[in-house]
Amino acid sequence: MKIKLILSLLVVALACATTSYAKTIEVEIFKKKYIPAEITIAQGDTVIWRNIEKRQYHNVWFKAEILEEPDYFFPGESYSRTFDKLGVHNYECGPHPKMKGVVTVIEQ
Numbered sequence: 494m495k496i497k498l499i500l501s502l503l504v505v506a507l508a509c510a511t512t513s514y515a516k517t518i519e520v521e522i523f524k525k526k527y528i529p530a531e532i533t534i535a536q537g538d539t540v541i542w543r544n545i546e547k548r549q550y551h552n553v554w555f556k557a558e559i560l561e562e563p564d565y566f567f568p569g570e571s572y573s574r575t576f577d578k579l580g581v582h583n584y585e586c587g588p589h590p591k592m593k594g595v596v597t598v599i600e601q
């Protein structure tokens with residue numbers, strides 16, 4: 494009985510040690526800048542962009558991948574995307590094309 498319990502605990506411990514969990518990475522938007530503008534994440538991670546401006550709206554537009562411009566989001570609001578495709582994903586802000594960012598997705 495005791496050995497069975499110890500064995501099952503070992504199995505659980507091993508499973509925890511070998512599983513890598515997807516993370517959520519935060520990018521702030523302030524004074525018409527993505528902060529940080531360049532991030533590197535692992536496949537399956539999610540990026541959440543938080544608008545912390547006083548009154549300016551923005552969006553996050555992966556122009557090469559998504560043809561239609563996404564909705565704007567306002568101070569206090571956020572936008573998120575989960576990345577499954579490896580590689581370099583460039584984005585910009587629709588209403589402020591000088592605002593640019595890069596999400597590089599690497600293998601876990």
Ligand SMILES: [Cu+2]
Pocket residue numbers: 525550551552586587588589592
């Ligand atoms: Cu903007």
